[in-house]
Amino acid sequence: MFFVIPDLLTADEVRRVREKLDSGNFVQGAGTSANPSTSAKNNLQISYEDSRQNDARQIIEAAFERNPMFQFLALPKKVAPLTFNRYDVGMYYKDHIDHAIIGGEDKVRGDVSTTVFLTDPRTYKGGELVLHLDSQEIPVKLEAGQAVVYSATLMHRVNTVTDGSRVAAVTSIQSTVKNTEQRALMGDMARVMRWTQDIAPNAAENQVLMRIYNNLLRMWSEL
Numbered sequence: 001m002f003f004v005i006p007d008l009l010t011a012d013e014v015r016r017v018r019e020k021l022d023s024g025n026f027v028q029g030a031g032t033s034a035n036p037s038t039s040a041k042n043n044l045q046i047s048y049e050d051s052r053q054n055d056a057r058q059i060i061e062a063a064f065e066r067n068p069m070f071q072f073l074a075l076p077k078k079v080a081p082l083t084f085n086r087y088d089v090g091m092y093y094k095d096h097i098d099h100a101i102i103g104g105e106d107k108v109r110g111d112v113s114t115t116v117f118l119t120d121p122r123t124y125k126g127g128e129l130v131l132h133l134d135s136q137e138i139p140v141k142l143e144a145g146q147a148v149v150y151s152a153t154l155m156h157r158v159n160t161v162t163d164g165s166r167v168a169a170v171t172s173i174q175s176t177v178k179n180t181e182q183r184a185l186m187g188d189m190a191r192v193m194r195w196t197q198d199i200a201p202n203a204a205e206n207q208v209l210m211r212i213y214n215n216l217l218r219m220w221s222e223l
Contacts (some may be wrong), residue, residue, distance in 0.1 A: 001184040002138075002150035003073055004129055008063050008116060011143035018118060020056040021046060026086055040094040043158070045085040057082045060116055072190040074149055075183065077223070078174040080108040082116075087127050087166040093158040097174060100152075102172050110152040110172035111183070117142040117168050121138070124164030131156045148176055149173075151180055176221040186220070189213050 009017070029045035046053045060082055064070050080102045087093075102108045115129055121141050128139040129148065132155040139159070140148050150156070152172060177183040193209045200206070 001180070001187060002133065002148060002154070003069070003187065004140075004142065005067060005069050005147040006143075007145075007150065008070070008147045009060065011145065013059050013062050014118060014145045017056045017169075018060050020052045020087075021118070022086055022095060024052045024084070026160045029085055031152055038161055040096060043085050043087045043091045043093060045083055051094065053082075053084055053098075056084065056169070064201070070147075070149065072113050072194075074114070074173050074185045075176045075186065075217075075221070076173045077176045078106075078108045078114075080110070080172045080174075082169045084118075084167070084169050087158060087161045089161055089165075092160040095155050095157045097155055098152045108172060109137075109174040109178075111175040111178060111180075112149060112173040113152045113154075113156075113170070114147055114149045114173060115140075115148040115168050115170050116145075118144055119165065119167045120144050124161055125165035126159045126162040128159045129156060130142045130159060153180060153182075177217070177222060178222055179220065182216075182220045186213070186216060189216070 025047045026044040027047050029043045030041045061079065064076070064079060070076070098110050098113050100110055102110055121143060128141045131138045131140060131148075131150055142148060158166075175183055177186055189209065189212065193206070193213060196206055196209060198202060
């Protein structure tokens, strides 16, 4: 399961986030690798002690809150603190699956992963996020301000950057619907609901779909 949010951040929000990050203290990110190999992750991430990331986090977290597509499809219960990473020339992250449990005292179960792209894709080469879905490899390289949300159970990687720099925000989400298959069905139903509301907003079937969606959510959610 994966989906793209085309309008998560406005251009002004991207600018404000980048202003904070571009002056930030980036350090080696290998220590947070989800792959036990020491050579699996070669990137930079903003230092945990750097307070400049807090304002950037607030901007993106507010965007998550207001975006109906994110809310309906990810069904967030908890969102782990965003991590900001940068891939310069020669940097990569080999195939891995994200951590199942994130955080210290306030732990988050990683059901859903999210990458928010913060760099104009025309300014760097390589750096695609590659998702392994069934027998396919799907490369994802989005406009700044767009996001991809995908099941945390998917193997994925970041291809080597060969020119420029790629900056992104990543996080893991604990969903109110723990089961991957059930969450995928809820996502499919949310898409159908949105389609019918756009095509036939006054149709009685919209109420039927809404009832089914909410009753399934009652059956499957964990609060």
